[in-house]
Amino acid sequence: MAYIANTPDDERIMLERIGLESLDDLFRHIPVELRLKHPLDVPPALSELELSQVIGDLTARNQGADQRVCFLGGGSFDHFIPAVVDQLAGRGEFFTAYTPYQPEASQGTLQAVFEYQTLICQLTGMEVSNSSLYDGASATAEAMLMAQAITGRRGKIVVAETVHPEYRQVLETFLACLEPRLEVVPGPTGVVDAPALEAAIDGDTAAVVFQHPNFLGRLEDARALVAAAHAKGALAIVVVDPVSLGLLAPPSTYGADIVVGEGQSLGNPMSFGGPYLGILACRGEYVRKMPGRIVGETVDRDGKRCWVLALQTREQHIRREKATSNICTNQGLLALRAAIYLAVMGPRGLKLAAESSTRKAHYAAQRLAAVPGLELAFPGPFFKEFVIRANVNPQALLASVLGQGYHGGIALGRFDRRLADCILVAVTEKRTSDEIDGLARAYEHAIADLTAAAPPGQRGKPQILASAGSK
Amino acid sequence: MYKLVQPPLLFESSRPGRATAVLPACDVPERPLDELIPREFLRQEPPPLPELGELDVVRHYTNLSTLNMSIDSNFYPLGSCTMKYNPKRNERMAALPGLWAQHPYQDERTLQGLLAILYDLQEILAEIAGLDAVSLQPAAGAQGELTALLVAARYFRERGESRGQVLIPDSAHGTNPASAHLSGFEAVTIKSDGRGLVDLADFKAKLSDQSAVFMMTNPNTVGLFDPQIREIADLLHAKGGLLYLDGANMNAILGIVRPGDMGVDLMHYNPHKTFSGPHGGGGPGAGPIAVREHLAPYLPAPVVARKAEGEYYLDHDRPHSIGRVRSFFGNTGVLFRAYCYIRSQGPAGLKRIAQHAVLNANYLKALVEDVYPVPYDGPCMHEFVASARAFAKERGVRATDIAKRLLDYNVHAPTIYFPLIIPEALMVEPTETESRETLESFAEILRAIAAENPELLHHAPHSTPISRPDEVRAAKQPVLSWK
Ligand SMILES: Cc1ncc(COP(=O)(O)O)c(C=O)c1O
Numbered sequence: 001m002a003y004i005a006n007t008p009d010d011e012r013i014m015l016e017r018i019g020l021e022s023l024d025d026l027f028r029h030i031p032v033e034l035r036l037k038h039p040l041d042v043p044p045a046l047s048e049l050e051l052s053q054v055i056g057d058l059t060a061r062n063q064g065a066d067q068r069v070c071f072l073g074g075g076s077f078d079h080f081i082p083a084v085v086d087q088l089a090g091r092g093e094f095f096t097a098y099t100p101y102q103p104e105a106s107q108g109t110l111q112a113v114f115e116y117q118t119l120i121c122q123l124t125g126m127e128v129s130n131s132s133l134y135d136g137a138s139a140t141a142e143a144m145l146m147a148q149a150i151t152g153r154r155g156k157i158v159v160a161e162t163v164h165p166e167y168r169q170v171l172e173t174f175l176a177c178l179e180p181r182l183e184v185v186p187g188p189t190g191v192v193d194a195p196a197l198e199a200a201i202d203g204d205t206a207a208v209v210f211q212h213p214n215f216l217g218r219l220e221d222a223r224a225l226v227a228a229a230h231a232k233g234a235l236a237i238v239v240v241d242p243v244s245l246g247l248l249a250p251p252s253t254y255g256a257d258i259v260v261g262e263g264q265s266l267g268n269p270m271s272f273g274g275p276y277l278g279i280l281a282c283r284g285e286y287v288r289k290m291p292g293r294i295v296g297e298t299v300d301r302d303g304k305r306c307w308v309l310a311l312q313t314r315e316q317h318i319r320r321e322k323a324t325s326n327i328c329t330n331q332g333l334l335a336l337r338a339a340i341y342l343a344v345m346g347p348r349g350l351k352l353a354a355e356s357s358t359r360k361a362h363y364a365a366q367r368l369a370a371v372p373g374l375e376l377a378f379p380g381p382f383f384k385e386f387v388i389r390a391n392v393n394p395q396a397l398l399a400s401v402l403g404q405g406y407h408g409g410i411a412l413g414r415f416d417r418r419l420a421d422c423i424l425v426a427v428t429e430k431r432t433s434d435e436i437d438g439l440a441r442a443y444e445h446a447i448a449d450l451t452a453a454a455p456p457g458q459r460g461k462p463q464i465l466a467s468a469g470s471k
Numbered sequence: 472m473y474k475l476v477q478p479p480l481l482f483e484s485s486r487p488g489r490a491t492a493v494l495p496a497c498d499v500p501e502r503p504l505d506e507l508i509p510r511e512f513l514r515q516e517p518p519p520l521p522e523l524g525e526l527d528v529v530r531h532y533t534n535l536s537t538l539n540m541s542i543d544s545n546f547y548p549l550g551s552c553t554m555k556y557n558p559k560r561n562e563r564m565a566a567l568p569g570l571w572a573q574h575p576y577q578d579e580r581t582l583q584g585l586l587a588i589l590y591d592l593q594e595i596l597a598e599i600a601g602l603d604a605v606s607l608q609p610a611a612g613a614q615g616e617l618t619a620l621l622v623a624a625r626y627f628r629e630r631g632e633s634r635g636q637v638l639i640p641d642s643a644h645g646t647n648p649a650s651a652h653l654s655g656f657e658a659v660t661i662k663s664d665g666r667g668l669v670d671l672a673d674f675k676a677k678l679s680d681q682s683a684v685f686m687m688t689n690p691n692t693v694g695l696f697d698p699q700i701r702e703i704a705d706l707l708h709a710k711g712g713l714l715y716l717d718g719a720n721m722n723a724i725l726g727i728v729r730p731g732d733m734g735v736d737l738m739h740y741n742p743h744k745t746f747s748g749p750h751g752g753g754g755p756g757a758g759p760i761a762v763r764e765h766l767a768p769y770l771p772a773p774v775v776a777r778k779a780e781g782e783y784y785l786d787h788d789r790p791h792s793i794g795r796v797r798s799f800f801g802n803t804g805v806l807f808r809a810y811c812y813i814r815s816q817g818p819a820g821l822k823r824i825a826q827h828a829v830l831n832a833n834y835l836k837a838l839v840e841d842v843y844p845v846p847y848d849g850p851c852m853h854e855f856v857a858s859a860r861a862f863a864k865e866r867g868v869r870a871t872d873i874a875k876r877l878l879d880y881n882v883h884a885p886t887i888y889f890p891l892i893i894p895e896a897l898m899v900e901p902t903e904t905e906s907r908e909t910l911e912s913f914a915e916i917l918r919a920i921a922a923e924n925p926e927l928l929h930h931a932p933h934s935t936p937i938s939r940p941d942e943v944r945a946a947k948q949p950v951l952s953w954k
Contacts, residue, residue: 014831056569082493086566096749105935115480117952128952138797167798176624249511272574274805299941302937343528359499381507
């Protein structure tokens with residue numbers, strides 16, 4: 001009720017003007033038998049005060065990164081968000097506008113998006129970026145469809161097993177009703193098996209998809225993977241962590257054709273998985289096959305520089321079933337936040353975020369690997385995540401670590417039974433050396449407790465590993 | 472006062488050496504970087520991002536924001552988008568760490584409050600839809616459409632049926648045919664009749680055992696309720712097809728009719744429209760879908776479930792599921808605000824939203840339709856579509872000209888040139904949160920514009936930060952980033 005402006009008098013006057021007697025009459029042309037005869041069975045209305053009590057109580061039951069020290073990653077990260085991001089992106093003029101269909105009344109949004117596109121190009125080294133897609137996973141799926149349209153190849157898409165398992169699931173879902181097959185190339189050592197990948201690519205492969213740093217945190221041999229794709233005329237799609245690009249070589253330097261990624265890390269809260277930011281950038285020659293909105297520069301009638309939605313003939317509202325994508329509402333606000341984040345961090349700030357994350361992650365890896373019962377599962381170069389293998393059940397281990405105040409990692413068995421004894425640990429610049437030391441102690445206590453509690457026969461590797469090799 | 476001045480680009484304000492201090496120095500033992508990561512993986516130089524002070528950034532975005540129209544500052548009757556007031560209380564709730572600090576892979580025992588909210592929301596959306604099961608996963612309406620069509624495809628495949636077509640009215644939103652194409656179906660267009668409703672004869676002619684889904688928008692994009700929906704559902708069901716509802720226009724029927732009661736089998740919601748999620752300059756939205764029981768097994772995984780003891784959990788064990796359409800749970804932040812909004816309304820409040828949305832649209836229509844003819848007349852729902860065709864013919868004034876001129880009066884333009892079946896369309900959706908005075912003043916503005924000199928309109932807007940941009944140039948010589 002709270003937000004309706006019309007008073008009872010207004011209501012009467014308005015009904016009179018349109019020749020009706022009651023609000024019910026407004027719906028008289030809807031067949032009676034279709035109309036709902038009873039009130040909706042939803043909870044009763046709450047005032048603002050009651051709402052804040054109810055929601056306050058419910059949210060207080062959650063124990064997220066504000067309550068327990070967070071070492072969770074897997075595509076969503078507890079990076080620091082400067083106050084400027086919340087303050088500026090929260091301005092109603094940005095927050096409560098919509099897609100800039102009327103450029104004369106939307107230059108604020110349009111310029112901000114144009115700047116976002118430029119920032120993404122600067123970060124990735126690519127020539128063009130769109131204005132946002134839903135998230136990293138759907139951006140990867142869009143890139144795959146885009147590669148198909150560019151190459152005209154309908155045979156298959158080759159994807160590294162070291163790509164985020166949920167991203168791979170999304171690719172599968174998208175391909176369920178389309179022609180190409182998805183071929184997954186294994187990564188038994190923590191990086192994709194490059195010869196196997198090369199062998200999987202054939203003359204009807206539209207694209208090769210890999211993630212770098214990959215889902216397990218490891219750095220892939222990006223140059224070799226791209227070269228393998230190009231050798232057979234396929235496009236190379238790389239999934240990146242944008243924060244890593246403060247430190248790692250940009251994808252343009254190893255020849256990527258389409259770069260996608262999850263932009264959550266750039267100033268967007270974890271917020272239980274969304275809303276997030278799908279990044280998509282590519283070579284200039286592919287721009288007309290790009291999905292989503294793109295902002296371009298032009299001039300107004302007085303010759304003044306300004307911005308508009310460009311190349312709209314790719315989009316659903318004009319091309320309908322022939323559009324490059326079905327996306328309409330995108331993730332504009334998240335892109336704005338990412339742009340503000342990058343503006344305030346600058347080149348040195350982003351480098352520091354990336355460098356601190358990597359240093360702290362390496363320190364954490366070293367500390368955890370020294371805990372009896374833990375070892376690094378996939379030694380080799382990594383960025384801010386790494387996998388530890390435990391000699392006790394990871395669920396029980398993580399539960400105990402949680403009890404000691406830490407979200408200690410992600411048990412990977414949920415994604416892949418062969419990784420049932422593995423835990424993915426992420427470290428951002430927010431973590432301190434004290435917190436990392438504390439995490440190591442928590443693991444140590446937990447393992448000691450669990451080992452003491454379990455009869456000897458049940459120690460060691462979980463049973464589930466008996467099925468290693470099958471998925 | 473703010474001056475409406477377009478600030479330079481971030482990059483043009485950059486000065487070498489300027490910076491904002493945000494992060495501390497690293498506090499773990501320093502080791503040379505290339506001991507951690509081999510040199511060949513590293514950048515040679517830092518990324519070429521702009522270098523700015525904090526105040527530079529604050530002024531930049533503050534000034535940029537003043538160049539926008541928004542709901543907070545202007546009447547924004549953008550048809551089909553339901554630009555209603557976005558309550559500030561929801562923002563305060565969404566700023567609680569109990570939402571933003573939650574990681575998607577957190578132990579479920581640490582997420583009980585949030586899962587309770589999402590579980591409740593699933594139930595509430597099922598009730599409003601009159602359907603049985605809900606997935607909160609899709610990120611926007613269009614992704615909801617795609618998800619639902621993949622659910623339908625899976626359903627038919629498991630029944631051993633191969634049906635290749637999705638029927639879509641010519642008045643439908645562009646996302647409908649685009650989603651049909653993405654899910655591997657052929658989009659077959661159904662004509663509208665002389666009343667702006669589904670042409671039943673054309674529908675019957677095209678309905679076959681190849682028809683998988685009919686995607687209906689009801690109320691439709693012309694702003695009319697199509698009373699044939701039950702008959703359409705029956706005809707379709709008799710042929711084994713499924714009826715989809717594009718729920719973009721749910722604002723008009725909350726608590727009045729339920730899609731499930733009209734024969735709808737599956738649908739999406741746009742919580743950023745109906746349930747007041749802020750549109751964010753283009754997004755985010757969300758696109759939850761609701762389905763009938765027999766389609767529930769195919770919904771994306773996970774869904775929120777509840778154990779007998781009352782504990783909430785994410786149910787990933789769904790062997791018939793289509794899989795995932797995105798990573799993680801969904802656009803939780805948007806869903807959370809929708810929940811706050813619905814809880815603020817209650818059953819009577821939800822119905823009142825529909826009543827006043829429809830009242831406002833009919834009132835506004837009554838105030839302007841003598842000047843701006845509404846081709847498919849009759850009582851409208853939450854929006855109406857006028858046509859500027861007569862203006863165009865007689866005076867050379869097009870829908871664009873009217874839209875642009877409205878900006879001079881400090882109101883946002885309606886949606887124009889959509890739906891495609893109405894020439895020179897002006898699609899007006901006032902929403903229930905606008906007052907009678909606002910509607911009356913908008914009507915006066917529209918009437919005034921109708922009497923203005925066509926020359927003035929061709930060159931409008933005159934008072935916005937820029938005049939009309941050269942869109943042809945933007946398309947012919949695309950400049951898509953600053954170099
Ligand atoms: C009628 C209709 N259907 C579908 C959509 C697509 O929804 P979304 O923009 O949330 O993807 C819209 C929104 O713009 C719409 O107006």
